Amino acid sequence: MICYVAGATGLVGSQLLQKLSIRSDVETVVALVRKRPEHDVSGNDSRDGSNAEVVNKASYHVVNFDDPDSFPGLTGPVYCCLGTTIKKAGSQEAFRKVDYEYPLNLAKMCAKAGVAFYLVTALGSNASSGIFYNRVKGELEEEVKKLPIPAIRIFRPSLLLGHRKEVRPGEMMGSVAAGLVNPLLLGPLKKYRAIRAEDVARAMALPDQGSGMQILESYEIQARAEEFEDSRRSGS
Numbered sequence: 001m002i003c004y005v006a007g008a009t010g011l012v013g014s015q016l017l018q019k020l021s022i023r024s025d026v027e028t029v030v031a032l033v034r035k036r037p038e039h040d041v042s043g044n045d046s047r048d049g050s051n052a053e054v055v056n057k058a059s060y061h062v063v064n065f066d067d068p069d070s071f072p073g074l075t076g077p078v079y080c081c082l083g084t085t086i087k088k089a090g091s092q093e094a095f096r097k098v099d100y101e102y103p104l105n106l107a108k109m110c111a112k113a114g115v116a117f118y119l120v121t122a123l124g125s126n127a128s129s130g131i132f133y134n135r136v137k138g139e140l141e142e143e144v145k146k147l148p149i150p151a152i153r154i155f156r157p158s159l160l161l162g163h164r165k166e167v168r169p170g171e172m173m174g175s176v177a178a179g180l181v182n183p184l185l186l187g188p189l190k191k192y193r194a195i196r197a198e199d200v201a202r203a204m205a206l207p208d209q210g211s212g213m214q215i216l217e218s219y220e221i222q223a224r225a226e227e228f229e230d231s232r233r234s235g236s
Contacts, residue, residue: 001025004074006032006065006106007081011160011197012120012204016079019205019228021057030072031060065102074113077151079204080106081120092132100140107144116151118204119144123158123218145213152213155204155221159194193218199225207231 003020007013008031020029037060064070080103089095103119110117119140124131127138141154195218203216203224216224 002028002030002076004030004032004072004076004078005081006078006102007083007120008033009037010081010083012157012200013079013081015198015201016081016204017058019201020079022232023205023207025207026057029058031058032063032071033060034062034065036060036062065105068105068109071109074109074115077116077118078106078110079118082106083120086133095133096136100136103140104143107147107149111147111149114150116153116208117144117149118153118155120155120157120200120204123156125156141215151208151211153204153208154213154215155200156215156217157195157200157221158218160200161194161196193222195222202228 003026005013005017005020008017013031017029017031020026061072062070082098082102084095084098086092086095089098107117107119121137121141122134124134125137125141126134127142129135129138144152144154200221203221206224206228
């Protein structure tokens with residue numbers, strides 16, 4: 001099987017490239033990139049020790065996200081980890097292009113090809129939200145749901161924990177607080193628990209033959225990540 005990852009150089013995407021590469025049923029993981037990275041994305045630290053698999057299985061396909069014709073023919077599931085911040089994008093319009101238009105274009109290609117679509121959005125995604133970030137994520141989810149895609153998995157992580165290339169002071173403070181607060185978030189508050197980017201990647205990489213649509217909050221993502229580890233230990 002061939003898998004495709006958009007956003008493969010980001011916090012979740014780079015980990016996902018590793019997790020998919022260690023699956024025995026995956027022959028190739030195609031990273032859909034705007035330009036070929038100078039350094040192999042397999043350089044992240046990982047408890048799986050999976051860098052060798054990434055080197056053997058990963059390939060790069062340079063695409064223009066504004067031009068669907070630049071994409072390869074899709075024959076397997078597509079994993080979308082595209083995302084930025086308004087500060088990094090420079091404007092709300094530029095942010096919307098990366099976080100809404102590009103993922104939606106990918107979803108439309110999945111519908112046309114008849115392949116599964118795995119999408120990372122965010123906690124609080126809501127098309128009616130007064131918060132621009134949450135509203136864009138929610139609008140994306142609503143549009144993706146309308147498409148005739150055989151299987152849709154939407155992952156809504158809370159605060160993502162992990163090492164980023166760029167420094168985000170607010171997230172650094174949140175990471176420290178998460179260690180204290182997470183155990184206190186019980187019942188309906190479980191979806192607010194911070195989660196490691198590597199665990200989001202594990203959850204996305206879990207072999208999944210189900211059809212239809214599923215939306216997973218942070219605590220459900222964590223449980224799915226543990227299923228991934230269980231499946232590896234059992235050799236399935």
